[in-house]
Amino acid sequence: MKSILEIPTVALADAGDAIEIIDQTLLPGRIELIRLRTAQEIWEAIYRLQVRGAPAIGVTAGYGMYILAGQIEAETTADFLNKLRQQADYLNSSRPTAVNLSWALGRMMKQAEACAAAGADIAGLREAMRREAEAIREEDTDICRRIGEHGLTLIHDGDGILTHCNAGQLATSRYGTATAPMYLAHERGYHIHVYCDETRPLLQGARLTSFEVSSAGIETTLLCDNMASALMQSGRIQAVFVGCDRVAANGDAANKIGTSGVAILAKHYGIPFYVCAPSSTIDPQTPTGADIVIEQRDASEVTELWYSARMAPEGIDVYNPAFDVTDHSLITGIVTENGVMRPPYRF
Ligand code: MRU
Numbered sequence: 001m002k003s004i005l006e007i008p009t010v011a012l013a014d015a016g017d018a019i020e021i022i023d024q025t026l027l028p029g030r031i032e033l034i035r036l037r038t039a040q041e042i043w044e045a046i047y048r049l050q051v052r053g054a055p056a057i058g059v060t061a062g063y064g065m066y067i068l069a070g071q072i073e074a075e076t077t078a079d080f081l082n083k084l085r086q087q088a089d090y091l092n093s094s095r096p097t098a099v100n101l102s103w104a105l106g107r108m109m110k111q112a113e114a115c116a117a118a119g120a121d122i123a124g125l126r127e128a129m130r131r132e133a134e135a136i137r138e139e140d141t142d143i144c145r146r147i148g149e150h151g152l153t154l155i156h157d158g159d160g161i162l163t164h165c166n167a168g169q170l171a172t173s174r175y176g177t178a179t180a181p182m183y184l185a186h187e188r189g190y191h192i193h194v195y196c197d198e199t200r201p202l203l204q205g206a207r208l209t210s211f212e213v214s215s216a217g218i219e220t221t222l223l224c225d226n227m228a229s230a231l232m233q234s235g236r237i238q239a240v241f242v243g244c245d246r247v248a249a250n251g252d253a254a255n256k257i258g259t260s261g262v263a264i265l266a267k268h269y270g271i272p273f274y275v276c277a278p279s280s281t282i283d284p285q286t287p288t289g290a291d292i293v294i295e296q297r298d299a300s301e302v303t304e305l306w307y308s309a310r311m312a313p314e315g316i317d318v319y320n321p322a323f324d325v326t327d328h329s330l331i332t333g334i335v336t337e338n339g340v341m342r343p344p345y346r347f
Contacts, residue, residue: 053171058100062133144175151181165256167243251328251345252289289325
């Protein structure tokens with residue numbers, strides 16, 4: 001049986017006509033690969049979080065555009081580009097917060113448009129799109145490794161590290177963002193202990209992060225979200241590393257709901273709080289965190305999804321934002337593939 005870390009999070013199926021993903025809604029109980037072929041299947045896989053995490057959503061969008069390009073029937077390249085744009089708009093509506101989705105869709109569109117402008121035919125456009133999608137995936141692996149190298153400079157032998165949600169390999173092509181420094185630290189013989197917030201309501205920390213980090217042989221402890229303060233107070237946490245879905249021009253960072261609370265606690269206890277993200281997650285077009293669209297999700301995720309029986313009254317009003325914004329003043333450093341940035345942040 002392969003370890004979860006040996007299976008690609010997102011890949012192009014051998015025949016090149018489908019995206020193959022690990023269905024993350026079934027983890028950790030079942031490791032099952034599923035194939036996505038149609039625009040609706042790709043849209044739903046992103047919306048339902050079968051594939052999730054900002055960089056992995058970007059990689060899926062890249063492959064998705066290539067696969068859908070193969071299904072478009074068009075007489076002219078102009079018609080082809082119009083139909084491709086419609087598919088990009090459709091996929092872009094699946095989740096609003098992670099900028100990597102619109103970034104990857106835009107990059108694929110630009111590549112197709114540039115080839116058309118250079119005189120390529122439709123077959124040529126499709127081939128160029130395949131190369132671009134592969135490049136997005138390969139760059140992601142390289143970027144995560146570099147985030148790991150820079151992040152490693154912030155870790156010391158013996159550290160306890162807290163993370164929230166899953167910014168691990170399951171959220172990227174490899175290594176993860178927040179987890180990359182942890183994997184490198186472990187590879188280089190540091191003795192570290194990783195603490196995973198369970199991350200209500202969808203339990204990415206419990207189901208995904210504690211699963212993949214412990215699979216790597218790293219000492220791992222799972223805690224409920226409301227235990228983070230007590231854990232920090234106990235002196236066992238020396239640093240917090242989290243991922244990110246969008247960094248605004250002033251350094252405010254949107255990440256999984258609950259992240260801003262962890263940052264406030266870290267500040268209170270004097271613990272450094274680091275955001276790890278590829279530079280494609282930085283969105284200079286969005287001035288501050290207040291301008292980031294926060295996805296609101298279905299009430300059933302809070303009232304029943306992970307319970308064997310519904311545990312909240314029928315019809316109860318539910319507040320279920322999927323992300324929150326951490327104020328730039330709470331962020332000790334932003335780790336990208338280019339290094340560790342410190343405040344003041346200006347993008
Ligand atoms: O709703 P999710 O599971 O897609 O949320 C994921 C996160 O918030 C991650 O921390 C973020 O996308 C960064 S992944 C490297």
